[in-house]
Amino acid sequence: EAGVAQSPRYKIIEKRQSVAFWCNPISGHATLYWYQQILGQGPKLLIQFQNNGVVDDSQLPKDRFSAERLKGVDSTLKIQPAKLEDSAVYLCASSQRAPGQAEAFFGQGTRLTVV
């Protein structure tokens, strides 16, 4: 079974620039998550999709962050414009949500550095 794929692995941008991250979840997984993990902290949920609908985006800074999941499969997360405090690892995860299969599978993440 292929895992969750994310790209790029690393990105360095200047503040006020824009950036986009891409995620391809495990085939058949209806739920997709984007997390932000700042160095030394636990992952913070930014947005959760169920198929192509948003379940929770309460912690997404909507003035600069946006995310979409077209056709209920791949997803992109965009930051525009970026700030220094956006430097973090952005993790994508997916889950199947079948009975007894509640665990989330994570990608390797995209490490963003804003300078």
Added chain:
Amino acid sequence: SQQGEEDPQALSIQEGENATMNCSYKTSINNLQWYRQNSGRGLVHLILIRSNEREKHSGRLRVTLDTSKKSSSLLITASRAADTASYFCATEYNFNKFYFGSGTKLNVKP
């Protein structure tokens, strides 16, 4: 906050010793999960315990859940250097939402 909080923040032990880390949370949960994260990598799921379960085992891992105290513990027995990583608890509420704590950084010295 719906996040779990791990304790201790850091733990350093010798190879062969047991490692225990704890997680406390504030509101009722559907289940609690433990994840491991090696430096620079994504998170790996270790074990899930449902709210109606009290103890679960998986290999060298033992997880307990006390819903009356809103706490869980993860025990790693006979630790190995390869167990060096950060460990996170994730509490799940409605609609499959996972909330992570700040983690316990475990260092197992050879």
